[in-house]
Amino acid sequence: MSALDTPIRRRRKDARPQELLDAALELFVEKGFAAARADEVAQRAGVSKGTLYLYYPSKEELLKAVIREHLSTRIAAGAALADQHRGSTSELLREVFGRWWQDVLDSPTSGVFKLVITEVRNFPDLAAFYQREVVEPGERLIGRIVQRGIDDGEFEPLDVACVVHSLMLPMVMCCLHKHSLGACAPHDDHFDPAVFIRSHIDLVLRGLARQTGRPVGRGAR
């Protein structure tokens, strides 16, 4: 009965902003912000062009809303997962970090990475926002995990910042690939990101592992 209480108009009105954000993300990621037409965003959200402007004052504000929507919350969720983890650092990275990126990749959020990479230079406020809300918290989070592994004697004491990048950049790249080359039709490209993500973490963990036998790498020459 309470569901019936809410008139249809109102129910639709409440849903509109999200529907518009979803449509906008899809289209902006697909074509880029400049090439995406406002009417097409509206159409894909099932409304007319004018309706879009009832909810967002301009295409640019829509872009910012799209980006804001997706990023900050994701990072916070990742941090919570990491804090809750009980077990070895290797396990934490393999299980939690791997699954988290897999989830991001499967969700529309993956597109936001492409969007940010593509559009930061046209919207400089984005740079500061993204650096502050996404890059830095994310790197701090993974950095702390890696550092813990070193402190615990599980990992070699390598440069933490570099390890963080070694771990994360391929993940981000998977997101970008999914929405660029990976979205183009003739897929003889047998690249499977799920397999790769696990494999990559394993490889990095092997590289991080405290060496008991003879050392490997530059120092060995």
Add this chain to the structure above:
Amino acid sequence: MSALDTPIRRRRKDARPQELLDAALELFVEKGFAAARADEVAQRAGVSKGTLYLYYPSKEELLKAVIREHLSTRIAAGAALADQHRGSTSELLREVFGRWWQDVLDSPTSGVFKLVITEVRNFPDLAAFYQREVVEPGERLIGRIVQRGIDDGEFEPLDVACVVHSLMLPMVMCCLHKHSLGACAPHDDHFDPAVFIRSHIDLVLRGLARQTGRPVGRGAR
């Protein structure tokens, strides 16, 4: 007079297409294809808008010329370097592969990666071209090197395709970063790609190294 005059004019005239390509790459990478204006390309190349259209029949053809220009040759050069190398596979990856990526990053070619990622979905021909001319040759090249390391007993017999991606995706990501967030003003971000590239290769090589002692990784549990 014509003796002195001609060569100068001729040289400038011959240089026009290249100057236009350079300017176009710069601008397309900076703003994206759709947001870059044809006049600004011309202006940055030091010619008028009309001249641009004497050399390229449309903005879209200019884009394709820009991309064609940069990619195929780079890969061939990389392959030649690899073939000439004498020494261990680790050294080959560290020295040749590392330096080669450093060179790409320092050159305008790095921007092409951003451009391709950004624009493939709007220009589907690009996808096939890039896949065929860049991705596949590049992956084959690195794949062969990794395979050789395995065959020589220098590397663990891990999944070659995955290792190739672990090696390359961060490099590509460095290129993208340079032209997006990395180009935005407030750089307290102390990310140094040169350091990272070496560090990343080292880490991957550590992960690839044939384990003489107890094994590490998933299989160890």
Add this chain to the structure above:
Amino acid sequence: MSALDTPIRRRRKDARPQELLDAALELFVEKGFAAARADEVAQRAGVSKGTLYLYYPSKEELLKAVIREHLSTRIAAGAALADQHRGSTSELLREVFGRWWQDVLDSPTSGVFKLVITEVRNFPDLAAFYQREVVEPGERLIGRIVQRGIDDGEFEPLDVACVVHSLMLPMVMCCLHKHSLGACAPHDDHFDPAVFIRSHIDLVLRGLARQTGRPVGRGAR
């Protein structure tokens, strides 16, 4: 309950059209018809946009209703005043005509003059209506008064139509000024319409006065 309820609601409902007309006049005069938005009219009248359209079928009809409302009645009132007057024609003009214009200027009707001037060319029906209902009756009324002054030997026998315009145009102009420059902020302009109206009538009456001494004006040369 309904006994108390009904009259209040009824009163408000009955008042709606007038409130809308008032708000519309205000806004149309301020911004011009084309630049005034229908929602703002409704909002200023304290109702929603939809309600406006319950009372007036279109913005244009609202404009016409606004203009019709204000003009005809004013003239009739002026005529009645003139007919009732007892005394010299000079006194009639000074007292009745002056006070009447002062009242118009102080009332929202003053805005209608601006509105008509501004909008006639876009709404040609307005021209005929205004000419027939306002200009002609008004000029006839003042014309008759001036003629009486001449007939009585109080005024020189000048061209009546011209004298009528000399009397009235500045008054109309005061109305326009009030709603254009006069409504703009930095008023070091110490123009006081009340003083001017009296002064202007005096000046014109001096000019109209039957000359007993040597003649003045063009004929004197």
Add this chain to the structure above:
Amino acid sequence: MSALDTPIRRRRKDARPQELLDAALELFVEKGFAAARADEVAQRAGVSKGTLYLYYPSKEELLKAVIREHLSTRIAAGAALADQHRGSTSELLREVFGRWWQDVLDSPTSGVFKLVITEVRNFPDLAAFYQREVVEPGERLIGRIVQRGIDDGEFEPLDVACVVHSLMLPMVMCCLHKHSLGACAPHDDHFDPAVFIRSHIDLVLRGLARQTGRPVGRGAR
């Protein structure tokens, strides 16, 4: 030969701004700024919509250019005329002032008065500009003339500011009329501004004239 030297394109280019200003004034005066469409301005100037924007960056800047173009120079020209005059103050007003207004009325400048009256409230910068560049210089100019007439004993010592307004407001009103009611089709309105202007100045001069016989006006009661 020098006429042939200038290529047609260039000749047209030099003429465009003025052609656009003329068309814009015409249309803005006719329909009002908001109701005038940019394409129609362009069309009336014989160019396409895009061309308009090669010369003026926005419709609003076009409006400001139109107004700036017409006003300041007119006033300066009037002042020069007044300074050159030799003869009685009455003659100066009748001959110079009257002819000057007649010229304004016959020229497109007359429309600018309507435009300013109509649009000041939407463009507040206009108010200051118009007050400073037109109203004040104009009133000072006429004020000085009237004052001279008083000082010379030619005029009664009436309030100068009011006399100035009595002289000028009807003239401005004639300009407005020409572009509003006066421009509407069914002209049984036999109002002839040329006749009225002369008649009005005569009437005011009669009112200003030093009374040698018994005084007239309020003071007479």
Add this chain to the structure above:
DNA sequence: AATGAATGAGGGTTCATTCAT
């Protein structure tokens, strides 16, 4: 070959008007 004035289709945005609630 080079220019840059001109074009006009196209996209962002507004707003009068409608209509389901």
Add this chain to the structure above:
DNA sequence: AATGAATGAACCCTCATTCAT
């Protein structure tokens, strides 16, 4: 009767492309 969400035609402005010079 009243509301305000929704519509879409229309308007301002941009910019890829053309072409006379």
